Amino acid sequence: MGDEALREAVWRANQAIVEAGLVTLSFGNASGVDRDRGVMLIKPSGVAYAELRPEDIVAVGLDDGRVVEGNLRPSSDTPTHLELYRAFGCGGIVHTHSETASAFAQARLPIRCMGTTHADHFRGDVPVTRDLTREEVEGEYERNTGLVIVERFREGGLSPEEVAAVLVANHGPFTWGKDAFEAVEHARVLEYVARMEATVRAIAPDAARPAAFLVDRHFLRKHGKAAYYGQR
Amino acid sequence: MGDEALREAVWRANQAIVEAGLVTLSFGNASGVDRDRGVMLIKPSGVAYAELRPEDIVAVGLDDGRVVEGNLRPSSDTPTHLELYRAFGCGGIVHTHSETASAFAQARLPIRCMGTTHADHFRGDVPVTRDLTREEVEGEYERNTGLVIVERFREGGLSPEEVAAVLVANHGPFTWGKDAFEAVEHARVLEYVARMEATVRAIAPDAARPAAFLVDRHFLRKHGKAAYYGQR
Amino acid sequence: MGDEALREAVWRANQAIVEAGLVTLSFGNASGVDRDRGVMLIKPSGVAYAELRPEDIVAVGLDDGRVVEGNLRPSSDTPTHLELYRAFGCGGIVHTHSETASAFAQARLPIRCMGTTHADHFRGDVPVTRDLTREEVEGEYERNTGLVIVERFREGGLSPEEVAAVLVANHGPFTWGKDAFEAVEHARVLEYVARMEATVRAIAPDAARPAAFLVDRHFLRKHGKAAYYGQR
Amino acid sequence: MGDEALREAVWRANQAIVEAGLVTLSFGNASGVDRDRGVMLIKPSGVAYAELRPEDIVAVGLDDGRVVEGNLRPSSDTPTHLELYRAFGCGGIVHTHSETASAFAQARLPIRCMGTTHADHFRGDVPVTRDLTREEVEGEYERNTGLVIVERFREGGLSPEEVAAVLVANHGPFTWGKDAFEAVEHARVLEYVARMEATVRAIAPDAARPAAFLVDRHFLRKHGKAAYYGQR
Numbered sequence A, B, C, D: 001m002g003d004e005a006l007r008e009a010v011w012r013a014n015q016a017i018v019e020a021g022l023v024t025l026s027f028g029n030a031s032g033v034d035r036d037r038g039v040m041l042i043k044p045s046g047v048a049y050a051e052l053r054p055e056d057i058v059a060v061g062l063d064d065g066r067v068v069e070g071n072l073r074p075s076s077d078t079p080t081h082l083e084l085y086r087a088f089g090c091g092g093i094v095h096t097h098s099e100t101a102s103a104f105a106q107a108r109l110p111i112r113c114m115g116t117t118h119a120d121h122f123r124g125d126v127p128v129t130r131d132l133t134r135e136e137v138e139g140e141y142e143r144n145t146g147l148v149i150v151e152r153f154r155e156g157g158l159s160p161e162e163v164a165a166v167l168v169a170n171h172g173p174f175t176w177g178k179d180a181f182e183a184v185e186h187a188r189v190l191e192y193v194a195r196m197e198a199t200v201r202a203i204a205p206d207a208a209r210p211a212a213f214l215v216d217r218h219f220l221r222k223h224g225k226a227a228y229y230g231q232r
Helices: A003-019 A078-087 A099-107 A134-138 A141-155 A180-203 A212-222 B003-019 B078-087 B099-107 B134-138 B141-155 B180-203 B212-222 C003-019 C078-087 C099-107 C134-138 C141-155 C180-203 C212-222 D003-019 D078-087 D099-107 D134-138 D141-155 D180-203 D212-222
Strands: A029-034 A039-042 A058-061 A067-069 A092-095 A165-168 A172-177 B029-034 B039-042 B058-061 B067-069 B092-095 B165-168 B172-177 C029-034 C039-042 C058-061 C067-069 C092-095 C165-168 C172-177 D029-034 D039-042 D058-061 D067-069 D092-095 D165-168 D172-177
Touching (some): A003 A039, A003 A180, A029 A180, A078 A092, A078 A141, A099 A165, A099 A172, A099 D180, A141 A165, A180 B099, A180 B180, A212 B134, B003 B039, B029 B078, B039 B078, B078 B092, B092 B180, B099 B165, B099 B180, B141 B165, B180 C099, C003 C029, C003 C039, C003 C180, C029 C078, C029 C180, C078 C141, C078 C172, C099 C180, C141 C165, C165 C180, C172 C180, C180 D180, C212 D134, D003 D029, D003 D092, D029 D078, D029 D180, D078 D092, D078 D141, D078 D172, D099 D165, D099 D172, D172 D180
Antiparallel strands (some): A092 A172, B029 B039, B029 B092, B058 B067, B092 B172, B165 B172, C039 C058, D029 D039, D029 D092, D039 D058, D058 D067
8 A cells, every 4th residue: 555545444434433423523533554664644733633634644653652753742642552553463543432331441341342243343351451650641641652552462462453443541542453444443343342232231230151163153254364254 | 936046036135234334344144934945045054245256155955954956054043944844834034244233142131112114013022032052052052043043032921923133142243034035124123123222222221112002002013913004 | 274385394394304414215204283173294205304295294094093185105103103192192204214212122221311401492301112012013013003192191291392303212202392303403403312322321431311400490481471582 | 802702602601501411401501701891791691502502602700790682681690600610710611510520529529530531631539519509599599609618628728720620519519610611621521520420330340440640641641741652
């Protein structure tokens, strides 16, 4: 994907999270990466989505976070995205404050994998990070947010390919994917399964997770070598 | 109904479940059957609804599930639909992951018949299937999904004409009807009564079902020989 | 109001309950009365709202319920409306299965007057009827529905002018007003305060009602001789 | 800002609360102040938003509340707005009966600061006023509503700049800001965080607030001298 195509894709992904109802006011941002050129493209900070143009998307160095293209300041969450790109092999990242996923983050509860809608996209629970310490918050806060996400996956033995989403405690969700569009799709599914899981917790507090073999069947129906869903 | 009319009807039913807000992303599918010709028409697998054209609808044999018309692969849920057509006398089937009905499936709770909105369409609770076994999931999973639905109705002594809906445990709802449109109507009503029942469970966990004679009155007001609702 | 104006008003009120999101499928109906001519105008039974034309509205006698104008059968709920017009001094009635108000009906819980939004329109709780007996359901069911509403107000010492709404147990709400438009407004407010009350019950099960003097202040700010809200 | 610009801004703010879904029927109002001229501009009482024109906005004296411009009666909540302008240094005020924030007011529960969405806008919980006494309700009710808000902030040691929102018990929210638009933004965020907090209370009744240093970091990221969010 050329520079202009990536810029357009990142701009469209930022529009898509608004159209999908995942954004209120100017919360949230989407980014994409060009690993060959070593740059990440991301939404500028605090710009209204309705006024956002492709040329407003800011390019920063994947290594040092310095702006390499664009006249605006990049999203304040830029250091979080950068840490995720460095640790995970993804091509796109989305951050939202989508209502129900963020409520789970505020409750510090994972979004459990309770059914096939979830398992079609995420192979298991979507985890919550630990709280950041005072030092982490008062220091390089946004970078440390990325680091606790990576820590959560490493210490939990989780695969970022199999569970491409996380809840930052008392903050909100980050999702990722092979490109910005897949990250948007994961953000949409995450909010959807969060709403279902909120209902499950309200109507059946003791409901148990389904068997792992059901989760595996659905995840593997859509992902990997043995996938048989869709037109191939 | 001729071939083209059935194809158009199945295509419209697939659009209708999107318009009714029962579908997110590409979850869900609608089908119809021509019992004289022995074919079922169904949505192709993993195709975006916005891009779906009538000619994309796939025809498969009712007996063997082989594609008899169409260039695309049929929905991965095709074997489930086929088992339901074989066991029940219906003309159309809809499967969705509609938010609240699927949450009940994830909670493994029936949608109780708590009032006249429900009783106007379903004569009693909408049941949940048992869990599939490991063998059933790892074997012919989609076909076995259909078989546990049929088992649930047979062993529960339920009439598929009186309760034209089911929740597959940890998955989501299937509904049916005399044609694909009635199956869509049942899918819409099911999501609606699921939302009401979720509220009832939240605000009055001990609420009791209404008397059977009230349910019967409403169901029979709209169905069968003594019906007196609508223009006749 | 002349005949054609009333017909138009009743037709518009039926459209308004759809536009306000109070109706799914063909549930619900609105009516208006001309007490001088002794006729009630009401939606025909089971006609899709999208296809409803002013000339489809049916006129029936206020005394005997016989059709005096129109080629279609009146709503099956006609006898309920007639009993309410006979007992209460209202000019319009609306029946819906609006989601949350109907959930309260299914839970057999009143919608408590918990705040000023409610008190601006209804001076106290919106009550629930008792269950109908088997004889009442298997006999003149729709007429008996009206009679238990009237009974609820008489035995509870409630004023239909002050509380222009009721929940029929395991069924749904009826609202009324000086004309069909005010009945629609009451139906909208009822669903709105039902949603708020469902949230209150979920987040604060022990919350107490506000003082009666607050309720009175708000109701009387908008109703009666001392009203001072709006342009007068 | 000149007279006409302020009138236009107040009119737009009244439209904005409708467009943001914070208003049903004619509940709610927005105002702005010109402290140099000593006038407040506010929506007229009980006028439908759809029919509201800029010239309908009423100007009243900040000191005495008398109408100085306009042919309509000002909102019945005018004395509440005036007390807030007198006590707080704000430039705009919004009052709504937005669904979930009002449910918290009806439950007499604060909207706790449970996460960064909230902390980006309000530095701590959004408080609830005490109940008004019979004398306060039966006397100058709307003025007394303003006075109990001011009392709540003074006695609670709260800063109206840091927490620019309040819930009036059994009534609904008031928000304010440097102008009417910021007051609208605060009303939108308040409803959004109220919905999230309702979900948190439903799914995790024992969830604890985040650490104060996280709240401070987010609030100060957007407010005050050290702010670094957005384009500066």
